[in-house]
Amino acid sequence: MTQERPIADIVLHPVRMKIIQQLGGRSMTTTELREALPEVKQATLYRHVAALLDADVLAVVEERQVRGAVERTLALGERMAHVGQGEMQAMDAVQLRSAFAMFLSGLSNDFEELLDDDHTEMRGMLGFSRAPLYLDAEDLERLQSEFMQVLTPYLQPRRDGQHRISLATVLIPETDGRTPS
Template identity: 55%
Template sequence: MTRSAPIADVVLHPVRLRIVQQFGGRELTTAELRQALPDVTQATLYRHVSALVDAGILAVVQERRIRGAIERTLALGDRMAHVDQDELGAMDDARLRSAFLTFLGELGAGFDRFLADPDPAARSFVGFGQTPLHVTEADLATIQSGLTELLAPYRDADRPGARRIDLATVVTPHAPAGVATEE
């Protein structure tokens, strides 16, 4: 993968998506990534981290020698790990469906990891729902900007007593009446 590769081609892979989700505004070493993703083999993790670095999604912010090996500290790079509207609009239906199913698959896998958590207090942090909204394109941009601003203070991983949660958003236009869907 290179910096010229579309972000969707880089990020919308289940392992790479999980790697990117670990950062959330913080820096991590490759050892910390291995601890956070114990089900991903070391070779697979390094291969996907390398693809993310090559694409500019992750950046190496520090390297240090530890027992003869180089340990890298990584952070989100100069390319946002977010597929923008232009890229989504350029995808054909099959690619868009595949990207969405990759996202849903990782969301489901994250839910399975939550269910495996032996801490009963974790249940107080789970929730899901759906709300219909009636918006223009400008309204949607305002909502998304407002959410970014609202959530910014909660992206600090070092807040005392804070527990990490994953907040996923999905925006899908409602099909007008009479539009056939696959069943």
């Protein structure tokens, strides 16, 4: 498997982002992916799944025979579709803008689906907020580690009645030149 291409080059494609968003925190068969993404032609879906598999962004977690064909179950792979700090630093301004716009577009689409489907009962689980934090690089690393420890028990369904919720984080350092007092 090749990993030479920067992950941003691999995941910053609208169809690939949709696939990654569908698989975030769960596994799905290729049939389930086709059903979840009806706007994507089957050949196009399979081509992008193959590219994500080749880059270790996706992994095959199970294969089984179904009516003479092999059905694959997919999940996020080793690279986890995460653009790390090293790759962030290597991106130019155009690539960063594109990545951020793709991220925001995905959030916006999820929000619109919630409103379009008129799931008013789900709005109690909706939230968005913003909070300033004061961190150095060491603090940020510790915060991210602690955050994952807190989230880990909630990454898989544990009982009936639970709803899948997308939690997105954005870290944007302020550039106004002020230093904390």
